[in-house]
Amino acid sequence: MPPRSEGPEELPITADDDVVRVRQLVRTYAQQTKLSLVDQTKLVTAASELARNTLIYGGGGFARVEEVSDGRRAGVRASFHDEGPGIPDLTLALADGWSSGSGLGLGLSGAKRLVDQFDLDTEVGRGTVVTVTKWKR
């Protein structure tokens, strides 16, 4: 098992390999926080979707991963930042099966269903920040 990470950690997302690295980092945090195997897999999959979105649609950016606590339970929070074109129509972007690219159109909506908390902050022309949190049950 990799050494325990303290505090938030950031990774750049500029290439395909970075998506894998982000995924591994999220996995490390999820294991550390002792999320169940199902929750680990869900969070890692969501991170994979969002990191790829950052890369493909946001033109690259960075991911930040941290352990969080709301006083009662622990969790893992991951945020994905880009300074890309932003999302003009959120309803459409979050609809199943709609993609502005060539994907299945399930990444963003699917990621939302995979986590406990999903925040999307976007402004056309400025960029997008997606923050997801998975709490330990």
Next chain:
Amino acid sequence: MTVDAGRAQNLTDLMRDSAEPLIDEWVGVVAALLRGRSTKTELEADFREFFAALLPVVGSDGKDIGGPEFTDLRAFLEEYSRSRVRAGFTPTETASSVFSLKRVVFDLTESSDDPQMFRQLMAFSGLLDALGLLTFESFARVREEIIREQSEQLLELTTPVVKVWEGVLAVPLVGTLDSARTQVVMEKLLEALVETGSEHAIIDITGVFAVDTQVAQHLLKTVVAARLMGAECIVSGIRPQIAQTIVALGIEFGDIVTKASLADALRHALRREGVDVVRSEIA
């Protein structure tokens, strides 16, 4: 060693005249530096070649190292660095063996106080610096080559297509599925289907940690391609957490046959092939 004051002070001539003792001395210095990891005989053969390629350009200060008169020398250093990297020497050790020649030549000309000779030595020092740096560059380049080779090998290694029964192929997928790997998997699988005339292929994803939409899309494409060739694909090794994730993501596998384990998939394929597996009665 001393310089004959009566002769013209030309570094090239001097080095050519004292080639044997110079190379001897140089080999000695470097052999000590590498602490026996390279034999003197090996070093001597290399350095003799290096020395021969170096002599014609001794007058240069190394600024025009990209020029045609350096072709032999560059080729030699490239090859030398390459063999050093593969043998596990550090770039510092490789570059040091080039730099070591400096000291040996300085020792040779120690007693000379001719300003002309001094200038030639300065130029020579610059030349060796440039050549030493060249070994560093080659080192980095060779390393990159090795990494590229390995990642290509890994690509091949991790995607074996195995025949598990007459007419049934299996592809165990392990690790991360990206576009490049899926492409390889798909090609190998389709080729193997033709070669073996198989009608069933089992794609086992037990070793895949997470199935996201991209992986799913790659899988679906592979299955559709195989179907176009008249083969049926079964996706197996879907663990509980993967199943739940796929459902949450909203991925539809449609009419593709999926199984929890490779054994289930094999049984399904055999049944479709008309093979009955019967446990024999053991007395």
